[in-house]
Amino acid sequence: MNSVNCKYRKQSLMNLPSEILVEILSRLPARAVFRCKCVCKTWLEILSDPQFVALHLAIARARPGLVVHQIEMFKNYLKLVDFEDKIDRHDLDQDSLVKFDLKRLSESTDANIVLDGSVNGLLCLRDTNYEHETVYVCNPITREYIRLPDPEGVVRCHSIVTYGFGVSRVAGEYKVVRVCHDQVLDPISQACIRIPRSECQVYTLGTRSWRTINENMLNFAYGGRCRSVGLFFNGNVHWLIQDLTEETHELISCFDLEKEAFRPFPSPFLGRRGLLVSLGVLQDRLCLCDNTSFLEINIWVMKEYGVEKSWTREFVLGKMTELIGPTLEVVYPLKVFMDGVITVLWGDFFMLYCRNKSNFGQEVDMEQSRAPNRIEAMLHIATIQNLRMHAL
Numbered sequence: 001m002n003s004v005n006c007k008y009r010k011q012s013l014m015n016l017p018s019e020i021l022v023e024i025l026s027r028l029p030a031r032a033v034f035r036c037k038c039v040c041k042t043w044l045e046i047l048s049d050p051q052f053v054a055l056h057l058a059i060a061r062a063r064p065g066l067v068v069h070q071i072e073m074f075k076n077y078l079k080l081v082d083f084e085d086k087i088d089r090h091d092l093d094q095d096s097l098v099k100f101d102l103k104r105l106s107e108s109t110d111a112n113i114v115l116d117g118s119v120n121g122l123l124c125l126r127d128t129n130y131e132h133e134t135v136y137v138c139n140p141i142t143r144e145y146i147r148l149p150d151p152e153g154v155v156r157c158h159s160i161v162t163y164g165f166g167v168s169r170v171a172g173e174y175k176v177v178r179v180c181h182d183q184v185l186d187p188i189s190q191a192c193i194r195i196p197r198s199e200c201q202v203y204t205l206g207t208r209s210w211r212t213i214n215e216n217m218l219n220f221a222y223g224g225r226c227r228s229v230g231l232f233f234n235g236n237v238h239w240l241i242q243d244l245t246e247e248t249h250e251l252i253s254c255f256d257l258e259k260e261a262f263r264p265f266p267s268p269f270l271g272r273r274g275l276l277v278s279l280g281v282l283q284d285r286l287c288l289c290d291n292t293s294f295l296e297i298n299i300w301v302m303k304e305y306g307v308e309k310s311w312t313r314e315f316v317l318g319k320m321t322e323l324i325g326p327t328l329e330v331v332y333p334l335k336v337f338m339d340g341v342i343t344v345l346w347g348d349f350f351m352l353y354c355r356n357k358s359n360f361g362q363e364v365d366m367e368q369s370r371a372p373n374r375i376e377a378m379l380h381i382a383t384i385q386n387l388r389m390h391a392l
Helices: 004-016 018-025 030-036 041-048 050-060
Strands: 065-072 075-083 092-101 115-121 122-127 134-139 144-147 160-167 174-181 193-196 197-205 211-212 220-221 231-233 236-243 250-258 261-265 278-282 285-290 298-304 312-317 331-336 341-346 350-355 361-362 373-380
Touching: 018 030, 018 050, 030 041, 030 050, 041 050, 065 115, 065 331, 115 350, 115 373, 134 174, 134 373, 160 220, 160 231, 160 236, 174 220, 193 341, 211 312, 220 250, 220 285, 231 278, 236 278, 250 285, 285 331, 350 373
Parallel strands: none
Antiparallel strands: 065 075, 065 373, 075 092, 115 122, 122 134, 134 144, 160 174, 174 197, 197 211, 220 236, 231 236, 236 250, 250 261, 278 285, 285 298, 298 312, 331 341, 341 350, 350 361
């Protein structure tokens, strides 16, 4: 009887009108949709249609998950996992877990793969080994990836190299931005005091070549106490920088992906220096997370994008007892849950659940090894985008 009912339900599903079938399938997780392509030729045709992919992506944007890059001894892999966003429930949904072994990208024994961006289900990954710096764009759900041509320019011992990844607002082109500059360091403080060479290059997926952007960037130092990654938001890539002509004031560099040009961008920290800050996006608003204080973590939110006066200190996270005191760790904000609990990444060591105006702190269960390890994490929208469509 059960087999008869199962066969009947399968036939009923197969006979549904295509518009209803699309409505049902578009609400499935990306991994399930990808598997459904194997059901029959009709489903393969429906699920491969660019309109369906766009619909699924639009629905998936409302429930972003997390991509976690865990580096342990003899292991280097990505985890994709969804959030459980309910009152008093903030666990990562282990049933949604997808793993992607980064050995698929590079077989080099000295490869050091890092995560440089997550946009619409596509990831920008990079081997930071200076002898063979390589950039990849991949979709971990479909297991597709492309290797970008090697960027031009020599990377020297004291060079700073940082990347950003995003999609232009109008043309919808996916672009990788590379900023590289040499630096002269103060012999005592090791702070950057001069930039003798600086360059910016852009790679548009499908063009097969890097282009140099002519900008005067010799007064701006990218990078700092942490590995600098460009943050994509609202059609722009943002970096924290220091203006060497203004006593190392903390600023934000904004690169418009449509116009392919840098433009000024307001920061709440103008005139201050030596901060432990990071850029992020919380509740679809640009934010800055400041871990300079010994006692608390302050998160500033830009309530109206691009408007300097809209910067507001919206979250104050009291530190757990074991974290109080001087620190060199940058904190990265990840997500605000329905009940106000916030997930943050502490340095590159562990993730925490924190509560606004409280010293509540609880480590996120990521099944981490206690052996030497490193973590990177970003919000991620799992989709079935065909990477090859952007690489033609």
